[in-house]
Amino acid sequence: MKACIKTENGKVEMMDIPIPEPGSGEIVVKMSMCTVCGSDMHFLDEFANEMLAFAFPGCVRPEGLPMGHEAVGTVHAVGEGVKKFAEGERVISSCLIGCGVCHECVSVDHSQCSGGGRVLFGCQAEYYTIPFADQNTTKVPDSVSDEHAILASDIMSTGFGAIERGEARLGSSVAIFAQGPVGLMATAGARALGCGLIIGVDTMDDRLEVSKKFGANVTINAKDEDAVTKIMALTGGGVDVAVEAVGTQATFEAATRAVRRGGVVSSVGVYGLTPQLSMPTMAPSFLHRKVVTTLCPSGADRMEYLVRLLEYGDLNLEPLFTHKMKLDEMGKAYDLFRDKTDGVLKIAITP
Numbered sequence: 001m002k003a004c005i006k007t008e009n010g011k012v013e014m015m016d017i018p019i020p021e022p023g024s025g026e027i028v029v030k031m032s033m034c035t036v037c038g039s040d041m042h043f044l045d046e047f048a049n050e051m052l053a054f055a056f057p058g059c060v061r062p063e064g065l066p067m068g069h070e071a072v073g074t075v076h077a078v079g080e081g082v083k084k085f086a087e088g089e090r091v092i093s094s095c096l097i098g099c100g101v102c103h104e105c106v107s108v109d110h111s112q113c114s115g116g117g118r119v120l121f122g123c124q125a126e127y128y129t130i131p132f133a134d135q136n137t138t139k140v141p142d143s144v145s146d147e148h149a150i151l152a153s154d155i156m157s158t159g160f161g162a163i164e165r166g167e168a169r170l171g172s173s174v175a176i177f178a179q180g181p182v183g184l185m186a187t188a189g190a191r192a193l194g195c196g197l198i199i200g201v202d203t204m205d206d207r208l209e210v211s212k213k214f215g216a217n218v219t220i221n222a223k224d225e226d227a228v229t230k231i232m233a234l235t236g237g238g239v240d241v242a243v244e245a246v247g248t249q250a251t252f253e254a255a256t257r258a259v260r261r262g263g264v265v266s267s268v269g270v271y272g273l274t275p276q277l278s279m280p281t282m283a284p285s286f287l288h289r290k291v292v293t294t295l296c297p298s299g300a301d302r303m304e305y306l307v308r309l310l311e312y313g314d315l316n317l318e319p320l321f322t323h324k325m326k327l328d329e330m331g332k333a334y335d336l337f338r339d340k341t342d343g344v345l346k347i348a349i350t351p
Ligand SMILES: [Zn+2]
Pocket: 037, 038, 039, 040, 069, 070, 095, 154, 155
């Protein structure tokens, strides 16, 4: 089968490798659509394969790292002990796999698994393996599109999770710093939940246009004006929830300054190799605020809730997919995603 493999930092190659066989508790899925994500860029450009082999035992092949963790497809083969799935069923898995039985899976979230969980590598291929399938996978009804299903596997869960974990409620004021794919999902999540004033902040005008489509009432181009000053003027003292959705010191700091007394800073950006974040301690940005960080809420139960929301919740998140490509074009897809040109947000990649 064809698979996208990272051979060295910054470089992927399409390779012919054997179709995987499912081990105990695993299913093998025939991919119908996959995509590139900001996290893929961190794995591709920042972390050497040797380091990833240490962090994710068993995931790096001799030829390199099988790329991709966001995909949808149909079950091709079912391993011993899997109870919930049969061949031919359309499924998604959360992009972070949990064992389902450790303390973190049971009490915290599958994304924090300490019992063998990991990133679901290898989805940018004709076939991929889902470990702990019963604990992380859900069926997808025909009425939910491939595009929507893929979003549930990662960035919808992350972006909507930023709003949920930020304790936003009906009527809350929310500012979202950065309107890339995850930030736009936070904007859509805030609107879906019934928040009041939603403010989208970015430095790219085309992304701010999409932000309005996804529910922002006000957009601010941080290149043209100071976002915090404008948010303070609009809200008379800050927003209830300020979301950081890209992973930089500047946006994190802006979020801490834009949140009202007693409000929540909700951080879902991936800081990659950024070794440390700082928060201003001068009032009013520090005193009596809550800071919450979220990775990507994961596991079968989370997937079921998101799929139900996509099935019945009257959401249209498909405008996030700005480009279509074929699996053979993964190198081009990564270049486009890295360069952020041509208005790219998400790329629908089919076999
Ligand atoms: Zn992702």
